[in-house]
Amino acid sequence: MKKNTIKRIKEAFPHFNERPITENDFWRASKKFKIVVRRLPLEIDGYYERYKGRNYILLSERLTGRKWLHTALHEFCHFLFDVPIGKTNYVLYRKRSDIDRDDPRERWADAFATICLMPFPEIIRLSKEPPPEDQDTLRLCLDRLTVKSHYGI
Numbered sequence: 001m002k003k004n005t006i007k008r009i010k011e012a013f014p015h016f017n018e019r020p021i022t023e024n025d026f027w028r029a030s031k032k033f034k035i036v037v038r039r040l041p042l043e044i045d046g047y048y049e050r051y052k053g054r055n056y057i058l059l060s061e062r063l064t065g066r067k068w069l070h071t072a073l074h075e076f077c078h079f080l081f082d083v084p085i086g087k088t089n090y091v092l093y094r095k096r097s098d099i100d101r102d103d104p105r106e107r108w109a110d111a112f113a114t115i116c117l118m119p120f121p122e123i124i125r126l127s128k129e130p131p132p133e134d135q136d137t138l139r140l141c142l143d144r145l146t147v148k149s150h151y152g153i
Helices: 003-012 023-032 065-081 098-102 104-117 120-127 135-151
Strands: 035-040 046-051 054-060 090-092
Touching: 003 065, 023 035, 023 065, 035 065, 046 065, 054 065, 065 104, 104 135, 120 135
Parallel strands: 035 054
Antiparallel strands: 046 054, 046 090
């Protein structure tokens, strides 16, 4: 991963890949970067939009817990890396098709959110304990190991 990428991430989340990023961390970073976050009755989980120069993360009101935070962090990643410079209006969202899974921006945003929720030190800590019984945590651990093998972080 490029040094500038980590630097940009650390501006928003200083403890990236050191400890889990919390909902409070997300709100703090959103405030720092003046991102408006709204919960709406959406058919998709969420999307990132820049409208008239303002940044918005729009999230489905049906999301809760870890799914909400993963989606919020995924969209924050789009804010950090995917908006063309100079664009005052821009929308980035994933459709419900398999084609979008091949988009490298979507894969990286998912990887980013997974790292935020399950930094590698947490994987090491969990490896010294009995396997989690919670299927969501187990899935997150597997996803995190996949990210490690793919991106090296």
